[in-house]
Amino acid sequence: MAASRSAPSPMPETIADVDAADRLDRLERRLARAREKNAILEGMIEDKTRSLYLAQQEISAKNAFLESILRSMDSAVFVANAEGRIVTIDGAMASRLEREPDSYFGHTLDAVLSLPDHTDEDHELTTLRGLLACPDEGTFATSTGPIPVLLSVSAFTDDDGQTTGAVCVATDMSERKQLEVELRHSQKLESVGQLAAGVAHELNTPIQYIGDSVHFLGDVVTDLLALCAAYGELRDAARPHADLAAVVRAVDEAEDDADLDFVRVEGPSALTRTLDGVDRVATIVKAMKQFAHPGTAQHAPANLNELVATTLIVATNEYKYVADVEFVRGAIPEVLCNQGDVSQVVLNLVVNAAHAIAEKVEGTEHRGAITIETRDDPDGVCLSVSDSGMGIPDAIRSRIFDPFFTTKAPGKGTGQGLAISRSIIVDGHGGRLSVESVEGEGATFRIWLPRAEQP
Amino acid sequence: MKGVIFNVFEDFVVKNFGEDVLEDIVEASTLDTAEPFVGPGTYPATDLVALVVTAADKLGVTVDQALRACGRHGFPALASSVPTLMAQFDDAESFLLGLESVIHTEVRKLDADASPARFRVEQVVPGELLMHYESPFGLFGLVHGLLDGVGDWFSVDFTHEMVAADGTNATFRIRFGEAVDGGEPVGAVADA
Ligand code: HEM
């Protein structure tokens, strides 16, 4: 066969022709086959391209979906590799880190998290093993300071079941912690409230009849002193009569013994003081009753801006020497409240603010500022009272709402203001109360009250 | 059977005997498939067997010999199609240990239609493997040929012999690093 290709064929024409025709035939078949192969492959490529495109679409949709899930998670989601080093950071909380999330890549998790002090060494954050064994509470470093977080760490494994990394989800617990503190407080308040209610009830009746009796004794003393005066005139009239000398002397001696001049001057004022005291005790008893049952009775729609304005007038004397007050009235709907109770809360907050400023500016020429603001908020109508006072040290922050907790000198504070305020707002109105403070710079108290009508 | 395997066969014939011979073999075989075989396509395994039988007949060798030569010839093409997987293996022994868990597993993942042979590979003693081949096709010659190809690829001498067969399944023993004693000499292939 090969011979026919190289040299002019010595073979008969007919055989050469057959051979050539045969070769041509083969070549044609090969060509046809090659063409068909091409067509099939082109078809396959088209199909593959289409399904690749669709798969790509699907993947990017899935990807976008996953990313949006991660973004909307109110947590930070870290993925650590086999060495326990961060490879990705996601979640809404990632934006609260001190630096750009990428800058933590390659670092171990202790760059962003810390564990409670008593955590033992097996649970460190610097290895994958430690990370997987870490306790479920820690602290997350944000640009505005550390916040408490709930940690949940799960290992991820490759197809062979080897642990190749971990996913660590850190969830903001500050609000929950705050709620826990509030719950503890309200439990404490409840028992103190019950005690106070009992005491108030016991004291109420005696204080009432002590008051009545003191009033009665006051009248008696007035009458008796008038009678004594009349008797004095009678004695003076009897003095010239020698036969009455013995009686007059006896009366003079009795008057001396009774120190009647002193009684005349001091008796009525002693009674006034007693009445004052009784009044004060009655006020305290009333406050205790109030504290025990912050009246839920007379809840009515009220204009919080008006209420604040009136309260500020009442409180003027408390702040005018130390601070300027600015009241920023927000456009707010009416709130459902007991006006008297809420005024008392606002008063407490303003007085506290004034005290905090007084303490700070004492002995200087400076004045402080108190800013009161109202605004409509998703949680209700919000009122904030901010001051530029000395702030609240972290160490006592959790105790300022405790009944009878005060840092003020005896006589200046009873430590009841905030406890009562909390009780009024939280128990009496189903509202909320919060505090923020930077020590040395001031404090902001906020209260939220329910709207009178749901929007 | 995937088109790649058909292409391996075709390439083997063309490289060694020329296009015309392949044309003759295709022409002389009774095939279910009318169109040409392309790599990503899937065709009846009986077509491959028919082609190999015709080829063996035409070339005057046994079917086993033809399959073996074809396997040896085809291994580099298969290996080159999965460069990243091949990079995981430094030597023939680790490659064979990973043949099922890595190579054929990936092949199955990449193409749902692919059903490469199943191998259970066990290391009996260091330097000795038993490969249990499970397949409905019993392409023992092909296994031998591919093993020859593995030796070429990693430039290593090892012997391989079929020590048991059961229908279309079989067990191959592979010994590394010792003088060839009585087994088939490595590289003794019935190609041209
Ligand atoms: C990197 C190397 C390899 C690749 C990419 C590869 C891939 C493939 C593919 C795509 C098939 C066709 C599957 C089908 O038609 O459905 C196949 C079949 C086969 N492979 Fe592999 N393979 C490789 C190495 C080996 C080795 C080293 C051996 C033997 C020691 C082997 C033995 C077989 C056998 C015998 C078949 C035919 C199917 C059967 O007998 O059931 N392969 N392989």
Ligand SMILES: Nc1ncnc2c1ncn2[C@@H]1O[C@H](COP(=O)(O)OP(=O)(O)OP(=O)(O)O)[C@@H](O)[C@H]1O
């Ligand atoms: N605006 C503020 N700035 C700094 N510290 C504050 C402020 N408000 C309250 N405090 C702290 O909280 C404590 C408790 O306040 P609370 O109003 O309950 O009691 P009080 O003001 O001490 O006494 P009372 O209000 O019963 O006369 C205060 O003694 C003070 O230490």
Ligand SMILES: [Mg+2]
């Ligand atoms: Mg106070």
